[in-house]
Amino acid sequence: MAKVDTSLVAHLPLFAGVTPEALDEILREARSARYPKSSAIFEQGADAQSFFLLLHGHVRAAKTTPTGEQIVVRYVAPGETFGLAMAIGAARYPATAIAVDDSVVLIWPTSAWPRLVERFPSLAANTLQTVGTRLQESHTRILEMSTQQVEQRVAHALLRLAKQSGKKLDQGIEIDFPISRQDIAQMTGTTLHTVSRILSGWESQGLVESGRQRIILRDPHGIVVLAERNADNGAV
Amino acid sequence: MAKVDTSLVAHLPLFAGVTPEALDEILREARSARYPKSSAIFEQGADAQSFFLLLHGHVRAAKTTPTGEQIVVRYVAPGETFGLAMAIGAARYPATAIAVDDSVVLIWPTSAWPRLVERFPSLAANTLQTVGTRLQESHTRILEMSTQQVEQRVAHALLRLAKQSGKKLDQGIEIDFPISRQDIAQMTGTTLHTVSRILSGWESQGLVESGRQRIILRDPHGIVVLAERNADNGAV
DNA sequence: GTCCCGTTTTGCGCTATCGCAAACTGCGAG
DNA sequence: CTCGCAGTTTGCGATAGCGCAAAACGGGAC
Incomplete structure (x- = not known):
């Protein structure tokens, strides 16, 4: 032993x-x-x-x-x-x-x-x-699922992962283990399709950089903003 | 003291x-x-x-x-x-x-x-x-919220309440404390409107009897069936 | 260098459920 | 007995997100 x-x-x-x-x-x-x-x-x-x-x-x-x-x-x-x-x-x-x-x-x-x-x-x-x-x-997760929409939930999930297992690098914070769109979907109660769309959107706004089973938060603050956006509809 | x-x-x-x-x-x-x-x-x-x-x-x-x-x-x-x-x-x-x-x-x-x-x-x-x-x-609740639709979740919630705090009477099982549509909505992650519609539906099928803050499961078994119905679409 | 397979992206129609608004109802207060 | 109000019902759009399908992509195996 x-x-x-x-x-x-x-x-x-x-x-x-x-x-x-x-x-x-x-x-x-x-x-x-x-x-x-x-x-x-x-x-x-x-x-x-x-x-x-x-x-x-x-x-x-x-x-x-x-x-x-x-x-x-x-x-x-x-x-x-x-x-x-x-x-x-x-x-x-x-x-x-x-x-x-x-x-x-x-x-x-x-x-x-x-x-x-x-x-x-x-x-x-x-x-x-x-x-x-x-x-x-x-309980917090249940609260989120009940009251927030998918984009906010995904934002929260990524922020939590970054906090728990983020590796800091100069481009941003990388989640330092392999994670797929499907996984994120299963954490947030949605489908991999929706997660993919959301991440694509963020990518084009420069908020994240992501690839196969790999996610880097380029602009964590930007995502915090998304996560906290509640019920008020900001412009695109 | x-x-x-x-x-x-x-x-x-x-x-x-x-x-x-x-x-x-x-x-x-x-x-x-x-x-x-x-x-x-x-x-x-x-x-x-x-x-x-x-x-x-x-x-x-x-x-x-x-x-x-x-x-x-x-x-x-x-x-x-x-x-x-x-x-x-x-x-x-x-x-x-x-x-x-x-x-x-x-x-x-x-x-x-x-x-x-x-x-x-x-x-x-x-x-x-x-x-x-x-x-x-x-965790089970999260699983349900992620994978089931509202009707099933409401069915589960009521069955759990009946099990936990059900008073048996000859017409069925009564949940023995005041509970509103709103409360049930907040247990299942939906709105009181949707809960109301669902209960109305069940009432007309004779599955429940309900009033102001009061719910009686007339046909618990019928509700079990609803709760277990997963993804397969039985006829009305 | 090429091929293969798992992952990701994207388009498009569909529908369950929300959100708002308005009407209804039954209990409790007085 | 009547009134008032909290709780409930119901109708009718609006829509977020699903589900399916197909194409694009990328990394590793050989």
């Missing part, structure tokens, strides 16, 4: 208030694994045998309907946990997790959770905190 | 794994209060000074945009907690809570939470569980 360097993860919110010795003990229960780009880490509906901490790369969590439509629940960034089905009392994963880039994760067996929480109650408190934050984000 | 009867709340999920003595101690920190119909329990953006457990009545949690549009986040049923801003690390309430019926709640000062969690770690674990469940429901 690979030995994990505690210094890499000690600062994560998940381990706030956990002593170095305790952290060491916690990490001893984990193993690490590498998932190549596009591989599945777990599938919706499968037995939740493990939970995960992303060390490196990016993971897309997506939920599928019985009829096959998908939505992207979120993109997991390094340092975040995912697959916490057990913490919330679910025996099966409610979504599918796919590595969108070569990714490295820590893996704990679900069965270790109760013991860990018992020994280190701050784990539960910290997890509660992050799950709570996600719940709020989720 | 009113003495709260432990036997009324001992069975709640929140207190699972808590000994009677501990429960007693926990309840000693709480006070109870009564909120009349239509009164506000807390407002979005206000300092999160307390968290709540609903004992009796019904509470609507709603989120408002800067421009005034609202969505209903959820309806709180007796036995459920709400206003848990602190548990998730927020200093202010992210939503407004209104009693939709005369309601009785237990109130703890937010400041008591860290102490309680420290003394009774299962509180954190239990809360994590419920927050996690809400997160999943939230």
